[in-house]
Amino acid sequence: MTVVQSDRPPTAHHDWVLCGGCGQMLYRKRFELAGQVCPACGFHAPLTATERLGALCDADSVRVLELAVTGTDPLGFTDTKPYPQRLRAAQAHTGSAEAVVCARGEIGGFAVVLAVMDFRFLGGSLGTAVGEAITRAAEIALAERTPLILVTASGGARMQEGILALMQMAKTSQALGQLDEAGILTVGLITDPTFGGVAASFATLPDVIIAEPGARLGFAGRRVIEQTIGQSLPPEFQTAEFLLEHGVVDMITPRAELPATLTRLLSAAARRPDPQPRPTSRTLVTEVARLPERDAWECVRAARRFGRPTTLDYIGLVVDDFVELHGDRAAADCPAIVAGLGRLAGIPLVVIGTQKGRSTTELAKRNFGMPNPSGYRKAARVMRLAAKLGLPVLTLIDTAGAYPGIEAEEQAQAVAIAENLRLMASLPI
Known part of the structure; x- marks a missing residue:
């Protein structure tokens, strides 16, 4: 054995x-x-780039893009071995020309362009050839108006190429900016590890960031941080779970569930109504006169009733294929605000609502439905995504108001609310 x-x-x-x-x-x-x-x-x-493409895409749908991008040795760099020799060894080991493989494919029947990094190739480092390949993949997605899926696994910029490697951070970021302007969905899949220049550029710029369980993401590595600041870091530091709590990633998705999750996102971004929406026996009342008269105090008591339906309950009743998005991409994920994409009567849309809870424990966890600044910034981020994709926004309001705490004032609560009002007044959807 x-x-x-x-x-x-x-x-x-x-x-x-x-x-x-x-x-x-x-x-x-x-x-x-x-x-x-x-x-x-x-x-x-870890998976190879080829294994990753096979795991994410529909059977027999992957077509590798022959981009004719090859690495160079701009600095004539040599450590214990000349850089060209290291490149040849990595190519022989992986069977790939570089640390990224780009391809066309389909996920759940939806056409996508993918750029998948392979950590086996010099630690998935970002060099000039990798930056060029990812930029070209973004340009193909732009020309074909096809969503771009970025799968990252990297130790950072390639030191053998010096400043030219660092320039790829700006180059790839600009390419994703063009997709933003064109209203094309971008999705990032963070796999372990993703650090340095990749983390600080195209890995964290997509509209939706998904992380595999336990995947690590950060700019500086644990050892560098500990040696620089002289502090010990918690074991979960920079893991997917840590990042979800601190608002950096939208969700943590086990590998087996990734194709289904991506399919739901691609379905909403396609902006096409579902030809066969889920049948329902609900009756929609659109005329106020048809609503039964209710005593005012009874309405107040109903609003305060313990255990009454919440935003997530209503989403479960009327929204199909809901994918919840988390985090403000800055510091936190406010539990009092729920936001995500789904379909209502077959129509793609974005849903944003305040969430209280149906028990004492959940009420406390959700801060009694009182959002803090990260909640308003999360809502703003998702509304901007709706504007980019041309999707309607449905809001469900159930709150006593913004959280009046010290932390909220420290995080500029008033600014967050004001910016949301300005944003909502100018939304094109």
């Missing part, structure tokens, strides 16, 4: 692997059928 580490490329004679998370011995075939996710601890093993 041969035992290998889980991130080593599979070969015919390797029957067992060791989980990179818990160290448990796993039968390789069963491990691969599970998408290379440990059934014991949920550790998501």
